[in-house]
Amino acid sequence: MQTCTLAVDIGASSGRHIVGTVQDGKIILQEVYRFENGVSRKNGHLCWDIDTLAKEVINGLKAAHDAGFAPSTIGIDTWAVDFVLLDEQGKRLGDAVAYRDERTEGIREALEKDYGLTFAEHYARTGIQYQPFNTVYQLMALKKEHPEQLDAAKIFLMVPDYLNYLLCGVAANEYTNASTTALVGADSKDWDEELIAKLGLPRGIFQPIRMPGTVLGHLTPAVQAEVGFDAEVILPATHDTGSAFLAVPARDDCAAYLSSGTWSLLGVENQKAITSAESCAANFTNEGGYDYRYRYLKNIMGLWMIQSIRRELGEQTGTRPSFPELIAAAKGAADFASCVDPDENRFLAPASMIDEVKAACADTNQPVPATTGEVMQCVYNSLTQDYRRAVQTLQGLTGKTYTSLNIVGGGSQDGYLNQQTANATGLTVFAGPTEGTALGNLMVQFIHNGDFADLAEARAAIKKSFTIAEYQPQ
Numbered sequence: 001m002q003t004c005t006l007a008v009d010i011g012a013s014s015g016r017h018i019v020g021t022v023q024d025g026k027i028i029l030q031e032v033y034r035f036e037n038g039v040s041r042k043n044g045h046l047c048w049d050i051d052t053l054a055k056e057v058i059n060g061l062k063a064a065h066d067a068g069f070a071p072s073t074i075g076i077d078t079w080a081v082d083f084v085l086l087d088e089q090g091k092r093l094g095d096a097v098a099y100r101d102e103r104t105e106g107i108r109e110a111l112e113k114d115y116g117l118t119f120a121e122h123y124a125r126t127g128i129q130y131q132p133f134n135t136v137y138q139l140m141a142l143k144k145e146h147p148e149q150l151d152a153a154k155i156f157l158m159v160p161d162y163l164n165y166l167l168c169g170v171a172a173n174e175y176t177n178a179s180t181t182a183l184v185g186a187d188s189k190d191w192d193e194e195l196i197a198k199l200g201l202p203r204g205i206f207q208p209i210r211m212p213g214t215v216l217g218h219l220t221p222a223v224q225a226e227v228g229f230d231a232e233v234i235l236p237a238t239h240d241t242g243s244a245f246l247a248v249p250a251r252d253d254c255a256a257y258l259s260s261g262t263w264s265l266l267g268v269e270n271q272k273a274i275t276s277a278e279s280c281a282a283n284f285t286n287e288g289g290y291d292y293r294y295r296y297l298k299n300i301m302g303l304w305m306i307q308s309i310r311r312e313l314g315e316q317t318g319t320r321p322s323f324p325e326l327i328a329a330a331k332g333a334a335d336f337a338s339c340v341d342p343d344e345n346r347f348l349a350p351a352s353m354i355d356e357v358k359a360a361c362a363d364t365n366q367p368v369p370a371t372t373g374e375v376m377q378c379v380y381n382s383l384t385q386d387y388r389r390a391v392q393t394l395q396g397l398t399g400k401t402y403t404s405l406n407i408v409g410g411g412s413q414d415g416y417l418n419q420q421t422a423n424a425t426g427l428t429v430f431a432g433p434t435e436g437t438a439l440g441n442l443m444v445q446f447i448h449n450g451d452f453a454d455l456a457e458a459r460a461a462i463k464k465s466f467t468i469a470e471y472q473p474q
Contacts, residue, residue, distance in 0.1 A: 022446060269296070
């Protein structure tokens with residue numbers, strides 16, 4: 001058996017178990033398991049199949065053992081904002097409702113009307129951008145629809161917290177994910193007691209906030225018996241963007257970061273939160289990061305639009321086109337100039353992404369795409385123009401001029417998008433590594449295990465271990 005660390009990296013559409021080792025100062029990654037993920041309608045809401053996710057986590061641990069690996073530590077990261085509640089017996093209450101569900105419609109306005117909490121005040125306290133699915137809005141929607149669940153709840157856990165709880169039996173809220181609830185103080189870095197009380201939420205359900213690098217405990221005896229080994233469960237940055245930002249091999253402090261996946265998260269790392277009125281108006285967020293850094297960034301719809309188009313075409317024809325096929329179609333329509341705003345809520349969960357893109361073009365009196373290539377080119381135009389606007393706003397808010405954009409995550413494989421991004425922003429684009437999220441997850445474990453002294457040393461190893469592609473503006 002080969003000793004290693006293991007990252008369980010779960011996104012909105014799939015999850016993967018990736019083994020990591022350090023050999024001669026280089027980081028070696030090996031995927032040992034992959035599974036599908038998604039949402040479905042249940043009890044009137046879009047929900048995650050959290051029980052299947054938990055089973056797949058176990059299946060991946062078994063697969064690592066069967067492949068000859070003996071993980072000494074395990075870390076789990078997922079998307080942010082979504083949560084479950086447990087009762088006093090540790091049993092789950094209700095469903096794991098997904099952030100794309102519509103239950104939070106009108107909640108922001110209700111907080112202002114019924115609780116006297118304006119978004120400006122809320123932002124000044126927490127530094128978290130407005131998104132209709134922020135955890136605080138989900139909790140208030142639950143309070144309205146199912147108050148009995150909150151009354152019976154004893155423990156609040158976000159999705160990766162819950163998966164950790166099932167592995168080791170320890171209930172804890174990890175900092176990077178907890179910050180996305182919009183219930184954690186930007187400066188205190190802890191639960192905002194006054195805000196929680198003002199909204200009438202039960203303070204006792206929120207667990208102590210733990211930092212990335214914290215060891216929660218060992219696998220329970222039952223899990224050990226099932227997977228065939230014991231390991232420490234350690235907290236990475238459990239918010240996948242927090243992990244992805246760790247894996248950015250930035251060359252200097254004039255580099256902006258872009259985590260490119262289902263969502264595009266564009267921003268920088270700061271030592272202090274920026275909660276000014278200008279930042280609030282621009283809807284930039286100050287999410288918690290590793291070692292109390294702040295991930296100051298803008299949420300952009302991202303590859304969700306492309307993923308949705310691909311899935312929809314597959315349903316129409318019986319076979320999903322490959323991403324290279326979709327890219328080729330876009331290149332064939334490179335002169336198509338229509339552009340939509342990816343951040344509009346209409347693109348969050350439309351019945352048909354293709355029809356929604358066409359309708360948005362029609363609504364803004366632009367040429368309506370008639371072919372798959374034109375739809376794809378419109379999406380590329382829209383994403384890259386959104387990146388351009390985000391970079392310009394970021395420079396104004398931070399007072400810095402950025403000279404490069406470092407793209408990590410699955411989207412870094414799309415050379416066409418990378419080149420279009422360089423062209424739109426006027427910045428040199430460095431793309432890679434692809435497995436940025438899993439790599440950032442593993443880096444926290446590597447540091448804990450003594451493979452690297454600190455984050456700077458781990459980031460230096462990335463440059464030696466992975467190919468980073470460069471794109472110059474044209």
